[in-house]
Amino acid sequence: MSDTVLVLNAGSSSIKFGLFDVAAAEPALLCKGLLDEHEAKPRLVVKGPTGEDLFETSNQAPAAAGDHLFADVLAFIEDRFGGRSLRAVGHRIVHGGPDYSGPEVLTDDIIAKLEALTPLAPLHQPRCLAPVRNLAAIRPELTQIACFDTAFHHGLAPPASRFAIPRRFAARGVRRYGFHGLSFEYVAGRLAEIAPELAAKRTIIAHLGNGASLCALRDGRSIDTTMGLTPLDGLVMGTRCGAIDPGVLLYLQQHENMSIEDVQHLLYHESGLFGVSGLSADMRTLLASCEAAAREAVDLFTFRAAQQVAMMAATLGGLDCLIFTGGIGEHAKEIRGAIGERLGWMGVRIDAAANDAARERINGSGSMVEVFVIPTNEEIMIARHCAALI
Numbered sequence: 001m002s003d004t005v006l007v008l009n010a011g012s013s014s015i016k017f018g019l020f021d022v023a024a025a026e027p028a029l030l031c032k033g034l035l036d037e038h039e040a041k042p043r044l045v046v047k048g049p050t051g052e053d054l055f056e057t058s059n060q061a062p063a064a065a066g067d068h069l070f071a072d073v074l075a076f077i078e079d080r081f082g083g084r085s086l087r088a089v090g091h092r093i094v095h096g097g098p099d100y101s102g103p104e105v106l107t108d109d110i111i112a113k114l115e116a117l118t119p120l121a122p123l124h125q126p127r128c129l130a131p132v133r134n135l136a137a138i139r140p141e142l143t144q145i146a147c148f149d150t151a152f153h154h155g156l157a158p159p160a161s162r163f164a165i166p167r168r169f170a171a172r173g174v175r176r177y178g179f180h181g182l183s184f185e186y187v188a189g190r191l192a193e194i195a196p197e198l199a200a201k202r203t204i205i206a207h208l209g210n211g212a213s214l215c216a217l218r219d220g221r222s223i224d225t226t227m228g229l230t231p232l233d234g235l236v237m238g239t240r241c242g243a244i245d246p247g248v249l250l251y252l253q254q255h256e257n258m259s260i261e262d263v264q265h266l267l268y269h270e271s272g273l274f275g276v277s278g279l280s281a282d283m284r285t286l287l288a289s290c291e292a293a294a295r296e297a298v299d300l301f302t303f304r305a306a307q308q309v310a311m312m313a314a315t316l317g318g319l320d321c322l323i324f325t326g327g328i329g330e331h332a333k334e335i336r337g338a339i340g341e342r343l344g345w346m347g348v349r350i351d352a353a354a355n356d357a358a359r360e361r362i363n364g365s366g367s368m369v370e371v372f373v374i375p376t377n378e379e380i381m382i383a384r385h386c387a388a389l390i
């Protein structure tokens with residue numbers, strides 16, 4: 001009877017899960033699923049390793065969808081894979097705070113500590129921790145493991161980690177943490193397999209999804225990243241503003257009569273591509289639109305992405321390798337092309353045919369920078385961490 005690990009990945013725009021057989025050194029996917037909350041009746045869809053449909057249900061009430069999901073998923077797993085033993089549930093936890101450089105078995109104390117970080121990731125932390133509480137209530141005997149987005153950046157040091165405010169705040173944890181670490185870790189590992197000669201080189205990974213951030217890597221380790229204390233900083237995102245003059249926040253409170261809660265809602269839910277376009281947070285919708293505000297939102301997205309690639313390149317002292325990943329990075333050739341174009345002065349050349357086909361390597365001949373498209377896989381990264389821990 002082989003052992004399995006269930007992985008839950010609650011992102012800002014989706015909840016994904018995967019069941020992995022962890023008998024061998026590399027976890028093997030048994031089934032994967034997605035809770036799509038965008039429709040009136042959220043749907044749970046479960047597919048096999050090669051994408052074949054296994055199971056679908058859509059009769060949950062929206063508010064309680066997340067709660068039902070885990071009971072439904074466990075029931076499905078029992079039914080389908082009941083001959084195997086579920087050893088642990090691994091969770092993507094977005095904020096791990098200052099203490100965690102790797103995965104942790106969750107205890108009540110740790111869960112409470114992570115809940116206290118909710119103000120630093122209000123869009124994500126409650127969504128990641130709800131299933132933890134839920135499973136602890138219905139299956140208290142199950143081992144639950146937290147895998148943190150922040151852990152990969154644990155080695156960040158000043159000046160990259162520091163904000164230019166009085167240093168007593170750094171001692172209280174007000175510093176750059178960085179996120180999307182499971183994605184960066186997976187992609188860095190793939191780069192080492194695909195092009196081992198580049199693994200130690202000056203590399204930037206652009207994780208462009210609903211949330212988006214850049215990571216500067218040297219010797220495969222994070223030395224700088226665009227997200228900060230919270231997942232608000234850096235790039236323009238689906239509904240988040242990215243880097244902004246902090247004076248804007250003071251102005252909104254002082255002169256627009258907005259409360260702290262109003263400002264928080266504005267920056268996390270109403271800004272970014274959605275706020276600038278006035279149309280949608282979804283890059284697909286914006287790319288298909290001919291409205292001027294939609295085009296401007298897309299333009300701002302690539303403008304700021306290119307600016308911040310140059311910023312990360314300054315940390316690295318140059319650039320050898322640029323990798324696109326995440327929903328937009330993997331699927332939107334227009335965005336990769338436009339960012340590449342803006343970085344032409346740095347010697348980036350993208351081959352149009354390779355980019356259109358989303359080949360693994362998309363730089364043109366004569367490019368000073370190797371450019372890749374590497375699909376991310378946060379779920380298998382979590383499964384690997386869990387397998388190593390149990």
Ligand SMILES: Nc1ncnc2c1ncn2[C@@H]1O[C@H](COP(=O)(O)OP(=O)(O)O)[C@@H](O)[C@H]1O
Pocket residue numbers: 011012013014208209210211238281282283284287326327328331332
């Ligand atoms: N074919 C596509 N073309 C352009 N954008 C896409 C495409 N497919 C997905 N996306 C974008 O990817 C985003 C979701 O990215 P993803 O990394 O899956 O999200 P999350 O951050 O929730 O994990 C969507 O909001 C959409 O804008």
Ligand SMILES: CC(=O)OP(=O)(O)O
Pocket residue numbers: 010011012013094124149179180209210211212231
């Ligand atoms: C940290 C973060 O922004 O995650 P996501 O891309 O899933 O929203």
Ligand SMILES: [Mg+2]
Pocket residue numbers: 011012209210211
């Ligand atoms: Mg994501």
